Amino acid sequence: MMEKRVAIIGGGAAGCFCAIEIKRLHPTWMVTVYEAATKLLAKVAVTGGGRCNLTNSFRTCLDDRGRLINLQSIYPRGDKLMRKVLSRFSHVDTYEWFENEGVKLVTQDDECVFPVSQDAMEIVRTLTRNMYNLGVKVSLKSRVTSIVPNNKDDGYVIEPFGEYYNSVVVTTGGSPKTSGLAFLDALNLDIVSPVPSLFTFNIDGSQNALLMGTVVENVTVSLAGTKHKAHGPLLWTHWGVSGPAILKLSSYAARDLAATDYKGTLIVNWYGDAKEQVVREKLEKMMREQSQKKVSNVYPTRLTQKHWNVLLDCCSIPQTQRWGALNATHVNRLVSVLTSQQLVITGRNKWKEEFVTCGGVSLTNINPKTLACRQYPGVFFAGEVLDIDAVTGGYNLQAAWSTARMCAENI
Numbered sequence: 001m002m003e004k005r006v007a008i009i010g011g012g013a014a015g016c017f018c019a020i021e022i023k024r025l026h027p028t029w030m031v032t033v034y035e036a037a038t039k040l041l042a043k044v045a046v047t048g049g050g051r052c053n054l055t056n057s058f059r060t061c062l063d064d065r066g067r068l069i070n071l072q073s074i075y076p077r078g079d080k081l082m083r084k085v086l087s088r089f090s091h092v093d094t095y096e097w098f099e100n101e102g103v104k105l106v107t108q109d110d111e112c113v114f115p116v117s118q119d120a121m122e123i124v125r126t127l128t129r130n131m132y133n134l135g136v137k138v139s140l141k142s143r144v145t146s147i148v149p150n151n152k153d154d155g156y157v158i159e160p161f162g163e164y165y166n167s168v169v170v171t172t173g174g175s176p177k178t179s180g181l182a183f184l185d186a187l188n189l190d191i192v193s194p195v196p197s198l199f200t201f202n203i204d205g206s207q208n209a210l211l212m213g214t215v216v217e218n219v220t221v222s223l224a225g226t227k228h229k230a231h232g233p234l235l236w237t238h239w240g241v242s243g244p245a246i247l248k249l250s251s252y253a254a255r256d257l258a259a260t261d262y263k264g265t266l267i268v269n270w271y272g273d274a275k276e277q278v279v280r281e282k283l284e285k286m287m288r289e290q291s292q293k294k295v296s297n298v299y300p301t302r303l304t305q306k307h308w309n310v311l312l313d314c315c316s317i318p319q320t321q322r323w324g325a326l327n328a329t330h331v332n333r334l335v336s337v338l339t340s341q342q343l344v345i346t347g348r349n350k351w352k353e354e355f356v357t358c359g360g361v362s363l364t365n366i367n368p369k370t371l372a373c374r375q376y377p378g379v380f381f382a383g384e385v386l387d388i389d390a391v392t393g394g395y396n397l398q399a400a401w402s403t404a405r406m407c408a409e410n411i
């Protein structure tokens, strides 16, 4: 059998998984992983806060017959390609793959899947053990600077090492700057300029210090002047707002926020999807039934008293006011602040590295049936280097596993 030489550029989730799957399909091929860092899978080791949220049940986007629908809300970039890719290697396949390797998994109430051990290192060890057992060659501290096509699809030379391969899989992950993709210049690809996704917002105002640590379940947040909207829990932090609803909004609005240098107006409906009229009726009921009580002592159950008092301050309503003594202006202000409070976004949080990159190698370069480059059919792409990214919940790692598996199948 002909022995083929395959180079994998990047030893992260996609690169390591791809190497394993190629060796399982073609044990005689020579597969080499080039990794710039001193160890493999460094990012996987810190995923999910060190617990590794490796996939999701995808329950929120399954129809009655268990088919995937509405992937756009999960993959704001790359949903169509992900539908194809997931039909070849899905979350169910991921679950089985790791359980077959002896990793016990658990699906949480929020549909996120973690190892029962709650230890990302179990995933790292499982992948590296497989690579070792299958004879994948690993070259650490080996940053690839160029992929040079020989003649058209007659192989590629990996620089600066001057090594020749029949096929190459690019799995270098997200790159916060376009310059991080300069090693692809010789392939002349379309690149979608990278911007960060999945970040939290810095919010103007003194309420941050007061409300730090407060969680409100089921809010709706939107970005003024855009159609971007997200639902879920919101967490107040000492710099502003975070939590699933905000991370989702940062993903949907990643490009718009980059364009305004992370300035804008966040609109929050503290009552989720409730319309103004519904909230007005709730307040009027309180005015009737709790008329003698102070407004600061009786408040919507979805808010904490501290949070409610901050909202009363925003409406210039004294905390000692009785419910029965609220006038029409007070009620209008409360309805407005509860259903569409405007908060000023002054920036994005930069303390942590971006969770994922929006942008990368444009999908227009890629054959969606194989994930090979249209112009150079021996070069494949998998993982975050592609212009595919997801909201939080294990979907980004699922994209890495699925695209890697698809490359391995088609190489």
Ligand SMILES: Cc1cc2nc3c(=O)[nH]c(=O)nc-3n(C[C@H](O)[C@H](O)[C@H](O)COP(=O)(O)OP(=O)(O)OC[C@H]3O[C@@H](n4cnc5c(N)ncnc54)[C@H](O)[C@@H]3O)c2cc1C
Pocket: 009, 010, 011, 012, 013, 014, 015, 034, 035, 036, 037, 040, 041, 042, 043, 044, 046, 047, 048, 049, 052, 053, 054, 055, 142, 143, 144, 145, 171, 172, 173, 174, 183, 353, 354, 355, 356, 382, 383, 384, 385, 393, 394, 395, 396, 397, 398, 400
């Ligand atoms: C803190 C954090 C937590 C996260 N938690 C989760 C989670 O719980 N669930 C989830 O689904 N997603 C999570 N993500 C996102 C997820 O980790 C990534 O989407 C995923 O790791 C992407 O896999 P990848 O293989 O494409 O890239 P990476 O894992 O980033 O791997 C790319 C590798 O390529 C190497 N490389 C880059 N350039 C070169 C070069 N020129 N030559 C050689 N090597 C190179 C890099 O050193 C790196 O090791 C998290 C991300 C972060 C930052």
